[in-house]
Amino acid sequence: MEYKDYYEILGLKKDAPQDEVKRAYRKLARKYHPDVSKESDAEVKFKEVGEAYEVLKDPEKREAYDQLGENWKAGQDGFQPPPDWEQNFDFGGGGYTQGNAEDYSSFFEDLFGGDRASSGRYHRSGGPSGGFQAKGENVRAKIMIDLEDSLNGTKQSVKMSIPEINEQGQVVSKHRTLSIKIPKGIKEGQTIRLSKQGNPGHGGGEPGDLLIEVAFNPHKLYNINEKDISLNVPVAPWEATLGAKIKVPTPDGKKMDMKIPPDSQQGRKLRLKGKGLPGKNAGDFYVVLQITLPPSSNPKVKEYNEKMRDEIDFNPRSYLF
């Protein structure tokens, strides 16, 4: 098994006093809580922090752990605790004081797991004969998708790590890859439900669901807000003033003719109804005009602008005074 440096995980020195351990844990727990943090590996970090605290908060476990640390050499992967190390410490039976056993790493398990075979908390009692039947827990995950995935309902593979129990009764984080079809028109913050892909049921109950929260990767052209998609489109000053017909790329990969009305100011939004994310209440597609100036290094541009300055009576700042 792999040695875990619980002090490093909590950002502590080896001689940190107990109240400092508590403070460090609370701070990191808030930081990495999967419902608070946006980092993709928040769940893993949060569990690591919890595991580290579970050991270091208890002076007895901490002492035992410290003794082990001295015997451990850096780079040594196949870490085994000395065979008799547990004798001096009294936590042979069931070392968990809070949380679920599944949340702890195999390293923790080997040190503090106690007698797993008889630990009722670990092996859920049950089986059809137990008379206790319940649906498995729902499992939650996060996924980043592209705008195109939601537009077209494409296939995506999702990698997840799920804590599982192997034959030796150890908790291992198993990597599971699922190939899923993204529901068409899903928007940021919504959840994909995969029926019966969660934790197994107890006593013959049906498995829970897998709930995957969706977020979008930033797109190089389009900006997405709820079900609406917007695109900034540069226009020349004369196009904005006189009106024009231009071509714009739509999210579905096509080109579309669009009429710019005369006297369109910077930032004017033109709406194409129903061309946003598809679905029951399809979103809209907005073209946002960005007036773009031709460079004054061009002599013609300079000439015409000077002419406008001299001949047109226009003060855009009149309302300021």
Next chain:
Amino acid sequence: MSTNVMNIISGSILEEEPTLNLAELCQCCQTPAEFIIRLVDQGVIAPLEGESTRQWRFHQSAQIRTHKALRLRQDLGINLSGVALSLELLDEIDSLKRELNQFKHIAENQLFDSNS
């Protein structure tokens, strides 16, 4: 572990599924009705309709929110009004981030324009 052969699983959008009654919400969050009622009292979740608790109907997203509330309370030791405050602030951060991204998007485009 073999990942070569895989079936493509079709998912559904949770938020667009039929609403839940109190018992269903309790079941999928594995929490007693008292807790759901306290969440409603705190304004963390709100029923879409229904005068009495028996008639309550909840949007599917209430399930996600209840899960979050349960986890925050258990993992960080926050009481319910603290959970309510945290969730509201998290929502606000989300919407501010979305707004910020929109401005960033415009700003980046303008930067691109001035270079071209």
